[in-house]
Amino acid sequence: xxxxxxxxxxxxxxGKDTIKKIIEEIPSDAKILMLYGGGSIKKNGVxxxxxxxxxNADLVEFGGIPANPEYAVLMDALKIIKExxxxxxxxxxxxxxxxxxxxxxxxxxxxGDEPWDFVKKREPIKKGMPFGTxxxxxxxxxxxxxxxxxxxxxxxxxxxxxGPALFPQFSVLDPQVITSIPERQLVNxxxxxxxxxxxxxxxxxxxxxxxxxxxxxxxxxxxxxxxxVIKDPSDxxxxxxxxxxxxxxxxxxxxxxxxxxxxxxxxxxxxxxxxGIDHAxxxxxxxxxxxxxxxxxxxxxxxQYGERVWNITEGNVDDKAYAAIERTEAFFKELGIxxxxxxxxxxxxxxxxxxxxRFTDRGWKGLGERQALTPQDAEKIVKMAY
Amino acid sequence: xxxxxxxxxxxxxxGKDTIKKIIEEIPSDAKILMLYGGGSIKKNGVxxxxxxxxxNADLVEFGGIPANPEYAVLMDALKIIKExxxxxxxxxxxxxxxxxxxxxxxxxxxxGDEPWDFVKKREPIKKGMPFGTxxxxxxxxxxxxxxxxxxxxxxxxxxxxxGPALFPQFSVLDPQVITSIPERQLVNxxxxxxxxxxxxxxxxxxxxxxxxxxxxxxxxxxxxxxxxVIKDPSDxxxxxxxxxxxxxxxxxxxxxxxxxxxxxxxxxxxxxxxxGIDHAxxxxxxxxxxxxxxxxxxxxxxxQYGERVWNITEGNVDDKAYAAIERTEAFFKELGIxxxxxxxxxxxxxxxxxxxxRFTDRGWKGLGERQALTPQDAEKIVKMAY
Numbered sequence: 090x091x092x093x094x095x096x097x098x099x100x101x102x103x104g105k106d107t108i109k110k111i112i113e114e115i116p117s118d119a120k121i122l123m124l125y126g127g128g129s130i131k132k133n134g135v136x137x138x139x140x141x142x143x144x145n146a147d148l149v150e151f152g153g154i155p156a157n158p159e160y161a162v163l164m165d166a167l168k169i170i171k172e173x174x175x176x177x178x179x180x181x182x183x184x185x186x187x188x189x190x191x192x193x194x195x196x197x198x199x200x201g202d203e204p205w206d207f208v209k210k211r212e213p214i215k216k217g218m219p220f221g222t223x224x225x226x227x228x229x230x231x232x233x234x235x236x237x238x239x240x241x242x243x244x245x246x247x248x249x250x251x252g253p254a255l256f257p258q259f260s261v262l263d264p265q266v267i268t269s270i271p272e273r274q275l276v277n278x279x280x281x282x283x284x285x286x287x288x289x290x291x292x293x294x295x296x297x298x299x300x301x302x303x304x305x306x307x308x309x310x311x312x313x314x315x316x317x318v319i320k321d322p323s324d325x326x327x328x329x330x331x332x333x334x335x336x337x338x339x340x341x342x343x344x345x346x347x348x349x350x351x352x353x354x355x356x357x358x359x360x361x362x363x364x365g366i367d368h369a370x371x372x373x374x375x376x377x378x379x380x381x382x383x384x385x386x387x388x389x390x391x392x393q394y395g396e397r398v399w400n401i402t403e404g405n406v407d408d409k410a411y412a413a414i415e416r417t418e419a420f421f422k423e424l425g426i427x428x429x430x431x432x433x434x435x436x437x438x439x440x441x442x443x444x445x446x447r448f449t450d451r452g453w454k455g456l457g458e459r460q461a462l463t464p465q466d467a468e469k470i471v472k473m474a475y
Numbered sequence: 476x477x478x479x480x481x482x483x484x485x486x487x488x489x490g491k492d493t494i495k496k497i498i499e500e501i502p503s504d505a506k507i508l509m510l511y512g513g514g515s516i517k518k519n520g521v522x523x524x525x526x527x528x529x530x531n532a533d534l535v536e537f538g539g540i541p542a543n544p545e546y547a548v549l550m551d552a553l554k555i556i557k558e559x560x561x562x563x564x565x566x567x568x569x570x571x572x573x574x575x576x577x578x579x580x581x582x583x584x585x586x587g588d589e590p591w592d593f594v595k596k597r598e599p600i601k602k603g604m605p606f607g608t609x610x611x612x613x614x615x616x617x618x619x620x621x622x623x624x625x626x627x628x629x630x631x632x633x634x635x636x637x638g639p640a641l642f643p644q645f646s647v648l649d650p651q652v653i654t655s656i657p658e659r660q661l662v663n664x665x666x667x668x669x670x671x672x673x674x675x676x677x678x679x680x681x682x683x684x685x686x687x688x689x690x691x692x693x694x695x696x697x698x699x700x701x702x703x704v705i706k707d708p709s710d711x712x713x714x715x716x717x718x719x720x721x722x723x724x725x726x727x728x729x730x731x732x733x734x735x736x737x738x739x740x741x742x743x744x745x746x747x748x749x750x751g752i753d754h755a756x757x758x759x760x761x762x763x764x765x766x767x768x769x770x771x772x773x774x775x776x777x778x779q780y781g782e783r784v785w786n787i788t789e790g791n792v793d794d795k796a797y798a799a800i801e802r803t804e805a806f807f808k809e810l811g812i813x814x815x816x817x818x819x820x821x822x823x824x825x826x827x828x829x830x831x832x833r834f835t836d837r838g839w840k841g842l843g844e845r846q847a848l849t850p851q852d853a854e855k856i857v858k859m860a861y
Contacts, residue, residue: 090715092490104478296712306688326682
């Protein structure tokens, strides 16, 4: 186990009918900008609940933040923040709205002219406008971490950054919101959270026995609740465990003291940037090839995962490890998630080379838990995923 | 899963040679009172490391806080806090020193005359002097929670209280401190953490699937590292997992959204107050009898625990549940922990009645996860533990 520092100050308000509590969390003299996405919150009742809770607050709204929160759209929101002298941000949505709000938290107090500069620099963000969230789509864990991913159409880029200032002050998690989420987004959420855990777990044995157990526990819970959530999103018990698992999958806890991979995300982000494929689906495309390509480096953990999570008991380490990859791909398929790039686009020739070139251009030499994967390795992995 | 609110703002600084980092965490203009116990920190090098880190700080010391931190001793420390105009407290020790420091944090800003009043009231503590900790003995989890237990010889009382103001601002966890801990305290720590998890887990199925997995993960890790830590406390990998497991066992996380029992602790505290038996050992005395007495109410979770943690696969739910209790008692004994009151004192007659009378006098009518255990039930459980 390596040394680590861990602090997560976000207050989680979890459970039925908890949206009304936001008024207790926001300073009474705040001028609030409420941010949301495409308008689903107006259909599922969340918008009305937020408005009712804040009926006596000084509130401005900004809707229309798209999936893969787009820089140009966020710059419009930033203008409103400045013009209206906003002092508090409230994200009402899924990971995209929350990620966009995190960007705005940093941008609102940024002293330079061009916020894209701090996105590209990827230095830890230490100052931000305070913000809270009302989560409407479990998946990314953004509601309890300090990271964000922003897209920019102009340059076909999708970049991650973060810092201690970007933890939400509070996040409201009411599992009842899951009732109205379309199946496509539910299975995306399960896949996203599942892969978040794999990125922090599927590396090499690093002596984080407790971290391994926690990671396996989240995976087991996601496997257990997945069919129930898909069959009946109003199954509160399943929804609550789904929601809490997604949060715990990426709130920093299971990453402490152990190596992280994250190469699957790096390659997946490019597929979203190039083809607009749903984030979670790009992960399901890249992960199986990634694990097969890096089989020797990862087989001990793959076998442990196979044994503990999938009850794979037959064969030696190699057999169990290989079976674990196959079982993972089968799990994604059972969710209705395609696992090959060619399932999403017929125009995939040259994708691998293009991604390798982008990594080279950005100077990304060593991806993965040992910083050993080159752009050429990424090229081969993406080709295996065609 | 029930509704919950969870916020844990303590910063954990974990790993080798991290004690030196405390200087970065304490305000530079602070007047610090460093609190410690019987002086073991002067033998194991921790005292010197703390002093070196704070060599330029304005520092006063108070040593001699005993196991089961004693009110009268803490009142002496409170005098120093007032006389020396202390502004920051630094606990250097195990759970007793940290718990004592939490009492002092609250007492330092308390406006009444008699601090015992707020201990007895058990209202949430909302104001306190800021404090940090350097943990020297993994066991209680006090380094990352807001609870404390204080003893008072004068009245033979041992009472728990807490509140949002009583989270440490930071806690330094260097697993190297375990090297010099006597075996008696190591096995106490393992038993204490193990029972903390059981108190939050061994109730009834409550739909907290993820919480169950995390609880089981801590138990599995403690079982895995126990023989290694006892055999060689300088085994860093085992020590690190031991330390992190103890913290995670009682930092609030696994308790969210699920029922807690805590009756074992309530009865155990009385045995410590009456006979001075080590806290952890009182838990090992009470727990098996408690689970046998409440077998019908707890058997589903006992069986799940037996299956998942101890790989007990034979028999029906009742068989597995009973075997799980036996296996737990055997685990304590393997650690060298006696599990009957008569192993600790020959003067045990009347203990059960006395405890029942105390619970009655305090108006404690319903203990346990269903608040269904009466003082008469406690009497029977303690008798079973003779």
